[in-house]
Amino acid sequence: MKRTGCRAMTTTPMKTIAAFGLAIFNLSTTVVQAQFNSTTNDGTITITGYFGSGGDVTIPDTINGLSVTIIGQEAFSWCTSLTSVTIPKSVTSIRGGSFADCTNLTGI
Numbered sequence: 001m002k003r004t005g006c007r008a009m010t011t012t013p014m015k016t017i018a019a020f021g022l023a024i025f026n027l028s029t030t031v032v033q034a035q036f037n038s039t040t041n042d043g044t045i046t047i048t049g050y051f052g053s054g055g056d057v058t059i060p061d062t063i064n065g066l067s068v069t070i071i072g073q074e075a076f077s078w079c080t081s082l083t084s085v086t087i088p089k090s091v092t093s094i095r096g097g098s099f100a101d102c103t104n105l106t107g108i
Contacts, residue, residue, distance in 0.1 A: 006054050006079040038063055039072075046070040054081025054104075061088035071098045080104055 035057070037049035045068045047059060061068055068088060073095040076082060084107040085099070099105055 006050055006052055006076075006081055036060075036063065037075075038068075040066060041070070044069040046072045047075045048072040050076045050079060050082075054079055054083065056084045056086075057082060058086040059088055059091065061090040069093065071095060073097055074100060077101055084108070 035050060035052035036047050036059070037051065038045045038047050040046075043066060045063045045066045047068060047070070049072075050057070059068060059071070067090045069090055069092050071087070071091060071094045074097045075095070076085070077097055077100040080101070080103050082099075082102045082105050084105065087094075087108060099108070
């Protein structure tokens with residue numbers, strides 16, 4: 001399967017927020033975390049998919065206060081718009097095919 005970009009991002013409606021400052025904070029943290037699909041395993045995070053626009057991507061060391069420790073199988077696969085990935089020191093395992101067919105990826 002060939003793709004010209006990364007998987008399409010899905011969004012959910014944001015709940016009404018009373019304070020403007022809180023809205024800005026929620027927007028800034030949601031944008032980073034919205035790029036990744038993840039699961040929780042024994043108190044840590046596994047990145048299972050990427051839904052951003054590509055380019056230079058930095059995987060966060062934590063999501064929702066839990067350490068990101070695994071990049072799951074095929075998590076970034078077929079993302080031809082991905083050019084580089086920065087992986088935090090918290091990641092201890094990168095599963096098979098995590099970056100398969102990322103044809104423009106020049107650095108990890």
